[in-house]
Amino acid sequence: MIYDLLDVFNKKYEEHGDELILGNYQLKDGLYVIIKENDEFEYYIYQFDKKIEDKSLSLKDLKNDRRKDKYYDLAQKDYYSSYLNSNKAFFDKKIHNVNYLSFFVKVESFISKDEKKLLDFDIIKKHFEAFIDYSKFTKKEEKEILVNYKDRFTDENRKQQILKNYQIVADNIQNFVEIAKENGVSNYIKVFFEAPMENYQEESNIYYSIKIFNDISYSVNVENKVFGLSDLNMGLNAKKPFLEHKTKTFIDKKTIAPFMIEQNNVLHAKKFFDWLKYQKYQDKYPNGKQFFLNRDYKEKDLITDYDYLPVEIDKFNAPFQIINYLQIKDEKNIKIDELWQLENIVDEVLYNKQLKSNYFNDDIKVSSFISKKLQQLIYETKYAMLNYFKKYDDREFYQVIKRYGLDFVTEHIRNNREYKAKESLNLLFTLKEQQGVENMDIKKMQEKMIQKLEISDYGNLTGEEFFYLCGQVAKYLLSKSKSGKKDADMLEPFLRVKNIKKLKDEIKFTFFKYKHEIGLNQTKFNNAMSLITAYEGSEKIENDSFLIGLLSQNIFYMKKEEN
Incomplete structure (x- = not known):
């Protein structure tokens, strides 16, 4: 993985150098002190303001004037002086710099009431002295590397500069702490000595060579x-x-x-x-479109998912439309040209906007937005969605749509999101059609059933016709309820049925519950009940046909001119 990524990155780096990094470098909040060659001090305070897009504008001097002009210089010095991590501290974990041209400490190291957090002044001296010849590093492997810097370590001028820098820090650190406190700085005190940037780089490279x-x-x-x-x-x-x-x-x-x-x-x-x-966390292709990278939200340099992408198919060769099969009122067909459009619709329609935000969340909580069932569906399907929408691999996507698609529809119904359930069916039918699967022609089914019921045609129903008619009858019967609360609980018995006998029993039970609302002269409905009762099929429940009947326009309420 690393070599693949480096091949691409190194080409950019050869062109731009460290500017590639420093252009987006983020200083940490704190007091920044620059010690000039004449031993004069300059003070700056950095307090990151999320409301300001240009982070360099958050740098101010003690007069509270913005000092964007100093940001890049400080960013360079800071970058070349920072340790890799706390376990890689140069001398003591309370001191965070890695060369003698800087000095990084936390304010609390001087004001904490916890003695364990306080920095011993003797440690500061030992920290600087360790830069003279790196003699504290005694492992065989370290010595083999450090011998390459022998001339630097024996340079008397360098040694004297190290000792001078120590003395300046030792004499002034308490004053730096007071300035930090007076200006509300609670994080870092960072001190930099004016020197050519090459010196910063060369000194830091010694640290990197062994750490x-x-x-x-x-x-x-x-x-x-x-x-x-x-x-x-x-x-x-x-x-x-x-x-x-x-x-x-x-x-x-x-x-x-x-x-x-x-x-x-x-x-x-x-x-x-x-x-x-x-790089922005939301950008999953920061190193080019041929690499997918997901990073830890907090530690953005920690890669948690990586994939090489041999092809990019973010646009469809043949744009398609999400058809309003269920004839939802005022709903228009939606044209899909690019993959991200389909991703947004799948997220909004099937997952109720809970997919994209949980691609990399392994601890999804049940909430008012996410039911236990939706939580389960996200866990079981999100990697197929991720592989398709982010990695252009559709091999699992259509399998998941086929296996779990109707579960999303029933989940919407159970949570009183009937409109979303209808949108979901429209989306599922469109995706099935994209794979060459023929969908029910709902308009033709409506016309066929109406004709059959109006002329009292008692010929045998096909399985598809039976389940569609059951959905229509169930919805019509439940609409007769006088209860002020008409919600998904009423449909639950129908959503749970596992065989035809149970489905017919639920319809009969519901019919007897509301039969007082149905007149003897309602020919179409009474004929429908006769056909359902007489049906003798034993096939598996066709949930898609039943749900179409349940959610599409109800034929028992259609006027003659709509037929």
Whole structure:
């Protein structure tokens, strides 16, 4: 996965360099101090404001003037000075910078009432001194890498600059804390010494050379190239033995690591994930249309789903229309040209707008929007929808529509969303037709049934006709209820039936319940009851035909001119 993504990213990086990352870089809230070469101090406060689209406008000086002009400089220094994560701190977890040209601490490290959170001043001194020669890093693998920086470590001018920077921080840190408190800063204090940006990069590269891998003890040298386990989107420790390779390879026993990557590549991979962190979470194709990436909502550089997409079919070769088969009043046919349009309609019509927001949610809660049944349907079908709408793979999509489609219709009915149920049937019929499946011609069925009932034709019904007529009769009978509350509970017995006998019994029961509302001269209806009673088929329940009868225009209320 990493190599595939890097191939594309590196082409962009070769053209734009770190600007590719820094163009979207987000500073953290805090007090920013720039110490000039003449030892003068400049102070800036960054407090991110969601209401302002341009994040650089959230940077202000102590006079409360916006200082967009300073944002990029601070972003560069901050990017080249930040640790990989708290487990990769250079010296102490309370100090977050990785070179001697900066100093990052939390305000609470100086004002907390919890002594465990306070930073010992002696630690600050040791932190800076450790940059002189990196002698605190004593593992064999670390020493093999650090020998490459011997000339830098023995540079006396560099050593004196480190000690000078320490002294300035030590002498002024309490003043920085006071300024932070006075200006309502509760997060970071970040100090930067004015220096060429190349110095920031070179110093930080020393840190990355020994910290970029998950655990340097897994590293191996092969033909003068260092390979190790990437710490990016991958972890391996004593708690994750299942990630280990269980067989030896050509190198040595260290290669229990599940994935080895060369040092230069892992540095490029770091830049890729740094860039990825600042891409919009909603964008599932940030690295090009041939890669689908879903990322953790909070840790946006953590990839939770990845797929290579050999083709892109976001537009249909032959646009189609969602037909108003049920002749819903004022409903128009909807033209579909692009895949996202179909996705929106499937989400709104079938899932009651609960699909897209739950593609990657593995803890869907039952609520006023999501019933227990809809929760189950989402869990069982969402990956087929995701694969189609985001990865252009329709192999499971139509199988799911065939297997679960009517469940969405009945779920709408059970929750008193009859209009949505009708829309769902229209959508399902359209999708079936796209697969070459012939649908019931509802208008012809209506005409045929009306003619049959008006002339008292008692010839045998087909299965499709029987179930359609049952739906029509059930809806008509329930409409005779004088109860002020006409809801899905009345239809529930019909939705639960599993065989023809039970369906006929429910219709008879409902008929006797409301027969006082039906006159002897209602020929069409009485003929319908006779045909249903006389039907002797034993096939499985045809839910689609029954639901069409239930939800389509009722023939017992149609006027002569509508026939």
